Amino acid sequence: MSKPHVTQGATQAAIPGQPTEGPLTHEELQLAGRNHSMPLEALREDVTPAGLHYLLIHFDIPHIDLNEWRLTLGGAVNRKLELSLDDIKARDAVTMPVTLECAGNGRALLQPRPLSQPWVLGAVGTAEWTGTPLAPLLEEAGVASDAVELVFTGADSGIQGGVEEPYARSLTIAEAMHPEVMLVYAMNGNPLPPQHGFPLRLLVPGWYGMASVKWLTSIEAVTSRFMGVQQAVAYHYLQGPDGPGLPVTRIRVRSLMVPPGIPDFFTRRRVVDAGPVMLRGRAWSGHGEIERVEVGIDGEWMPAHLEPAQGDFAWRSWSMVWVAKPGDHVLRCRAMDSSGALQASEQVWNYQGIGNNMAQRVEVTVR
Ligand SMILES: Nc1nc2c(c(=O)[nH]1)N[C@H]1C(S)=C(S)[C@@H](COP(=O)(O)O)O[C@H]1N2
Numbered sequence: 001m002s003k004p005h006v007t008q009g010a011t012q013a014a015i016p017g018q019p020t021e022g023p024l025t026h027e028e029l030q031l032a033g034r035n036h037s038m039p040l041e042a043l044r045e046d047v048t049p050a051g052l053h054y055l056l057i058h059f060d061i062p063h064i065d066l067n068e069w070r071l072t073l074g075g076a077v078n079r080k081l082e083l084s085l086d087d088i089k090a091r092d093a094v095t096m097p098v099t100l101e102c103a104g105n106g107r108a109l110l111q112p113r114p115l116s117q118p119w120v121l122g123a124v125g126t127a128e129w130t131g132t133p134l135a136p137l138l139e140e141a142g143v144a145s146d147a148v149e150l151v152f153t154g155a156d157s158g159i160q161g162g163v164e165e166p167y168a169r170s171l172t173i174a175e176a177m178h179p180e181v182m183l184v185y186a187m188n189g190n191p192l193p194p195q196h197g198f199p200l201r202l203l204v205p206g207w208y209g210m211a212s213v214k215w216l217t218s219i220e221a222v223t224s225r226f227m228g229v230q231q232a233v234a235y236h237y238l239q240g241p242d243g244p245g246l247p248v249t250r251i252r253v254r255s256l257m258v259p260p261g262i263p264d265f266f267t268r269r270r271v272v273d274a275g276p277v278m279l280r281g282r283a284w285s286g287h288g289e290i291e292r293v294e295v296g297i298d299g300e301w302m303p304a305h306l307e308p309a310q311g312d313f314a315w316r317s318w319s320m321v322w323v324a325k326p327g328d329h330v331l332r333c334r335a336m337d338s339s340g341a342l343q344a345s346e347q348v349w350n351y352q353g354i355g356n357n358m359a360q361r362v363e364v365t366v367r
Pocket residue numbers: 053054055056057058059100101102103153154155156167195196197208209210211212213214215
């Protein structure tokens with residue numbers, strides 16, 4: 001089969017995970033086609049419609065027959081549990097807005113560009129998730145005193161880093177016991193769509209998306225640290241191919257703006273009419289509340305107005321009026337959270353292209 005023009009001369013060098021200065025590869029195009037972003041104009045909505053929420057699927061969407069499907073909670077526990085979806089729905093239910101962001105969001109803006117899912121900036125979304133808190137289930141099962149972690153395994157599997165495994169991630173017992181950690185079966189009031197983890201997924205608010213295991217089939221208490229590929233190899237802050245590096249956990253502070261005006265079709269450069277323009281966007285962090293958002297107009301930073309927070313784990317709305325004068329301009333935005341973390345103006349590079357929260361840059365022509 002012939003490959004698209006973008007790959008000419010590039011595929012031979014396409015080693016997954018390796019940084020490149022080259023053009024987009026066929027492999028990145030395949031991933032980008034399967035896993036879509038949230039269009040940034042959807043930042044206008046408090047809650048992202050399910051079809052506009054970003055999507056990341058490492059392997060294939062598994063086919064799940066609800067009559068057969070069970071969640072098992074086993075391993076180092078006193079009482080093994082096996083639950084149907086009705087059993088889980090019969091438990092206490094909580095609905096909460098939670099912002100999910102892929103740890104690779106912003107990867108394709110890095111230079112050199114780590115070869116993986118080539119996100120620009122849209123790997124984020126906020127849904128109203130409904131489910132049952134995990135902690136009471138763990139208490140019911142009685143996690144053994146020598147258990148150190150819980151391993152969450154999905155029904156999907158594939159090969160990554162040369163290893164064939166189901167998608168699986170772990171949390172320490174303490175992390176898993178946080179009250180906001182849930183097993184969710186509904187998104188925006190509807191059953192989870194197949195692509196978002198039907199019938200049940202883990203939701204770890206405040207953490208990058210990789211922790212929120214979709215198509216969940218088992219939870220296993222283990223007495224030594226889980227060393228699966230998604231846990232021990234992928235999702236580490238590294239400077240080169242050799243690890244171990246620091247594990248990726250909570251979401252770094254970020255803000256994004258709704259691109260103002262109208263886009264040029266091909267370049268997506270923005271075109272805006274002169275005069276007052278209401279700039280708006282959202283900011284979020286897994287390390288504390290959003291305390292400040294600033295908008296940069298041609299390098300000069302000014303504070304934006306913040307709306308009240310929507311919840312402890314959902315993005316916060318901001319706005320600022322810009323009096324646009326004819327000519328070419330560069331708009332940016334950056335947020336600071338209550339831990340004091342501020343988005344950088346320049347890239348802070350790492351080998352897997354993870355957690356690139358460099359301040360957004362929007363080029364605008366005012367007419
Ligand atoms: N089972 C399973 N869970 C998964 C994944 C996956 O490929 N398989 N991708 C993870 C990653 S990297 C992210 S960013 C989020 C994406 O969730 P979403 O597609 O619902 O937005 O799911 C996570 N959970």
